[in-house]
Amino acid sequence: MCEDEALRDIIPSEALSMFKKLISKDIGIACDFLMRHYRNEYWSRRVGTMPSLRRTRGNYVIKLPNPKPITMAVSNVITVRRSAEDFIDESINIDDLATILYLGLGITGWTQAYGLGKYPLRAYPSAGALQPIEAYPVVHNVVGLKEGLYRYDPFNHALETLKLGKYNSLMVDLALGQDHVGRASVVVILTAFYSRTRWKYWKRALRYVLLDAGATMENIYLAAIGLELSVRAVGAFYDNELCRFLGIDCIEEFPVLLMLIGKEARGF
Numbered sequence: 001m002c003e004d005e006a007l008r009d010i011i012p013s014e015a016l017s018m019f020k021k022l023i024s025k026d027i028g029i030a031c032d033f034l035m036r037h038y039r040n041e042y043w044s045r046r047v048g049t050m051p052s053l054r055r056t057r058g059n060y061v062i063k064l065p066n067p068k069p070i071t072m073a074v075s076n077v078i079t080v081r082r083s084a085e086d087f088i089d090e091s092i093n094i095d096d097l098a099t100i101l102y103l104g105l106g107i108t109g110w111t112q113a114y115g116l117g118k119y120p121l122r123a124y125p126s127a128g129a130l131q132p133i134e135a136y137p138v139v140h141n142v143v144g145l146k147e148g149l150y151r152y153d154p155f156n157h158a159l160e161t162l163k164l165g166k167y168n169s170l171m172v173d174l175a176l177g178q179d180h181v182g183r184a185s186v187v188v189i190l191t192a193f194y195s196r197t198r199w200k201y202w203k204r205a206l207r208y209v210l211l212d213a214g215a216t217m218e219n220i221y222l223a224a225i226g227l228e229l230s231v232r233a234v235g236a237f238y239d240n241e242l243c244r245f246l247g248i249d250c251i252e253e254f255p256v257l258l259m260l261i262g263k264e265a266r267g268f
């Protein structure tokens with residue numbers, strides 16, 4: 001985030017001098033300060049209304065199968081939940097991915113919202129029901145899908161195809177060389193579409209989108225474990241490079257987590 005040259009001209013000088021003081025002590029604290037500061041400066045000039053919840057990014061749409069039932073008790077799923085240490089390069093099925101996406105962030109209900117008519121509700125709780133979390137599966141090895149980058153469309157429970165290709169080694173590079181990322185059957189990239197929450201919650205928006213992402217992460221963990229698959233959250237990645245791969249700007253929308261899903265090397 002700190003590397004983004006385009007933001008230099010919108011950082012006020014007093015924030016910049018505070019940043020310079022902080023960076024001599026700790027680059028992490030300095031970046032955190034700057035990110036929060038320029039977000040407020042930047043967004044107050046830009047956003048006043050809520051962006052639409054409906055969004056389309058890819059032309060070729062693949063309807064996903066209905067989610068499968070999970071029979072394991074919730075208390076059991078929670079207590080056996082662990083992060084997979086490594087993955088074997090083995091396939092999972094499209095209906096497993098469909099189930100995980102639906103239980104992670106799918107539309108599970110509708111409500112009547114004042115002035116907005118029928119309004120969707122999600123598998124994850126969301127501040128103001130603004131639903132900023134988006135999912136981009138990078139398919140390495142899923143029966144029923146070609147390798148490539150997709151976007152989950154919760155309104156149609158479908159995948160939009162963004163680009164086809166083999167991205168295992170690119171994903172490893174984007175995740176600071178973590179090899180296990182390349183061996184997962186699918187990497188679901190979670191992003192926060194910040195402007196959806198920002199127009200309403202301003203200074204609290206960053207906190208809220210990250211909480212929404214955390215709830216989505218846990219849903220994905222529990223759904224995958226309930227399906228007897230293996231899963232691991234990965235938060236270490238290069239922001240700007242990942243944004244370029246996704247075709248997002250890292251400001252209005254930025255990545256928060258990679259969810260690795262597959263079969264574990266030592267079995268479930």
Ligand SMILES: Cc1cc2nc3c(=O)[nH]c(=O)nc-3n(C[C@H](O)[C@H](O)[C@H](O)COP(=O)(O)O)c2cc1C
Pocket residue numbers: 081082083084178232233234235236
């Ligand atoms: C926000 C977050 C970021 C994480 N980042 C990484 C990561 O970059 N690489 C990795 O291998 N695991 C990562 N993990 C997984 C943790 O290491 C794992 O959850 C932790 O060791 C606890 O183990 P458990 O999930 O099995 O209880 C991350 C987990 C979270 C919640």
